[in-house]
Amino acid sequence: MPSILDGVDQRTKLAGHNRLELLLFKLGGEQRFGINVFKVQEVIQCPNLTQIPKSHPAIRGVAHLRGKTIPVLDLSMAIGAGCFSQNCQGYVIVTEYNRSTQGFLVSAVDRIINMGWEQIQPPPRGAGRNSYLTAVTQVDRELIEVIDVEKVMKEVIGGSDEVSAGIIDPAIDTFSQHVLVVDDSSVARNQIKKVLEQLSVPYTLAKDGQEAYEILEAWQAEGKDLPRFLALIISDVEMPRMDGYTLTATMRKTHGMKEVYVLLHTSLSGVFNQAMVEKVGANRFLAKYVPDDLARLVQQQLREHLELYGPPTQS
Known part of the structure; x- marks a missing residue:
């Protein structure tokens, strides 16, 4: 064929x-x-x-x-x-x-x-x-x-969900920050969840882009300043109802969501995804699934988020 x-x-x-x-x-x-x-x-x-x-x-x-x-x-x-x-x-x-x-x-x-x-x-x-x-x-x-x-x-085929010794930086203030995880695969959600738990980062899980966007809207309605409250969103690309590209592009057009950091974390890899990061306005692309790579990127963004906003207020 x-x-x-x-x-x-x-x-x-x-x-x-x-x-x-x-x-x-x-x-x-x-x-x-x-x-x-x-x-x-x-x-x-x-x-x-x-x-x-x-x-x-x-x-x-x-x-x-x-x-x-x-x-x-x-x-x-x-x-x-x-x-x-x-x-x-x-x-x-x-x-x-x-x-x-x-x-x-x-x-x-x-x-x-x-x-x-x-x-x-x-x-x-x-x-x-x-x-x-x-x-x-x-x-x-x-x-x-x-x-x-x-x-x-x-x-x-298997694979480890554990972050290697020496990767986790205990000096980072992780508990005062928050991460939104968006993935339709229960296995992928659990893999990311385990990494965040090893980093001691609070998180919220969503099963697709539509559910994630509704969660963001609900947080806004509660009065949360999303760029300050959310250190980052870790989103899959392929998802029912609303994919990760569309979620990102929609956020970039929505007041109060434009500045939220979006990491597209997907089993789709290659040059194509790098081009799509720029097209839809995501901040970074990471091919699944290496726990150490994800942990490094999350910690890097946690540091930068704290430098930019300080500890988020839990409104």
Whole structure:
């Protein structure tokens, strides 16, 4: 499917306008799933895989593509739906997540759809904590499920949530400051939460840009001076209802929110995000997920926030 990544410039224009394109695929049944096209490098028929001894059962092996060795995860197995092919028949969606390249084995690739983030909704409340859904949407009267890939990556590949010794500066006045965390992935929220707790920074959590903006409006209604009260906002980019780009752009047009520091913290990486930081008015971009990098940036901003405003008043 060589046309998947054609017209990247055109797709880039979608960002900042609360729009995205989803690549639809299947995992052995009729249910269709979606993944943001910006995460996709290419789609190929499943190549010969080299087995990895003692690896996670969902890792079907590694593929050798243009001089790179990448792990291939059976996405169906990773979400507990079982293996759809013993012989690795199907397609591999090669993606970039969290500073790494990996392939997701799927049974079929359907098509690309263009839609607004407001059409992407949080999963039903009955989905439960063990659900692998991060969002759902409707296409042709069919429910499309968006998998929480960060949860899959955490469970299959792992990774530490701990800040390394020597990174935390105990001299910073952290407790008198506040951070707003915005992310639709429960795993990502918990990862950021753990870093902030290790830094002893008070925080508020939001599941998407719309909820975050409503929280900001509520704080304003209470009389809070947001630039003084909030040391920073740590926001994901891909989120239902309102994405991180749109949240940032909306804040920059809203009186009393313009000066709040926004860190876009996303598994989408590359030059594209640096350009979008400037376009929507964010202060910084950081690719997920390295606890030490996040801790350093948060502490740097806490210092600068205190120098600029002093300890915030809790109005």
